[in-house]
């Protein structure tokens with residue numbers, strides 16, 4: 001139900017790979033709420049061509065390729081976005097994750113450190129790179145909002161989440177640290193949303209994902225939060241209704257994070 005919450009706002013959306021992507025759903029909701037968008041993804045992902053469909057659904061939003069680990073690509077992206085918008089950017093969605101060790105089937109205890117360095121760069125330090133680029137170009141308006149996507153494995157052990165747990169812990173730390181500096185300098189706010197397991201390309205790459213999904217469902221009083229609801233939450237964080245929320249990791253998980261056990265799980269466990 002559109003409410004024009006983002007009317008007049010301009011945003012960059014990273015990470016829409018296909019229609020299951022959290023970024024895809026968020027772009028559609030932001031467009032419905034009146035925002036103007038620039039869409040971006042890694043050049044290799046753009047070759048799939050899916051993002052052009054999203055562009056058409058978002059008022060022919062420009063699609064600008066950028067590998068998030070490449071500072072020249074990021075500078076070009078922000079410069080082109082500001083030219084397109086005729087001014088600064090009001091919000092940024094960082095919806096990016098990739099684990100080389102998971103992809104190549106390496107157990108956490110046997111991790112390849114070169115791959116790990118790449119994973120941390122793509123999945124966590126990339127947020128620093130995005131913020132640093134915007135900072136250097138003074139590209140984000142006062143009271144602008146940056147949101148990145150995280151997962152509760154940053155706080156608790158989920159064995160098959162592997163090195164991505166460390167990446168998410170780092171991502172949340174960058175959120176606090178850069179959020180402090182950007183808040184002081186420009187009143188820009190930076191937060192992470194810690195999302196329920198969601199069936200997307202990145203999500204399904206985690207070993208035993210279906211088990212993950214069902215376990216979380218049975219441990220969440222409201223059930224798992226879907227990607228459409230995550231998109232709604234992003235809209236609120238990009239809007240002026242949440243101007244004093246910054247440096248937070250915000251759980252969007254149907255109550256999973258604060259539930260010790262549910263009756264459903266007790267019933268499944270029986271009497272031991």
Ligand SMILES: NC(=O)c1ccc[n+]([C@@H]2O[C@H](COP(=O)([O-])OP(=O)(O)OC[C@H]3O[C@@H](n4cnc5c(N)ncnc54)[C@H](O)[C@@H]3O)[C@@H](O)[C@H]2O)c1
Pocket residue numbers: 014015016017018020021022023041042045066067068069094095096097098122149150151194195196197198199200201202203204
């Ligand atoms: N799906 C889940 O269960 C879940 C749960 C919590 C958090 N998240 C997080 O949500 C975010 C979005 O993931 P998703 O589930 O929508 O999956 P997705 O696979 O649709 O999105 C991941 C995106 O990262 C992009 N990407 C990878 N390497 C890149 C690079 N070098 N430069 C630029 N972009 C690059 C991919 O092209 C893709 O668009 C990720 O941070 C993920 O960890 C997902």
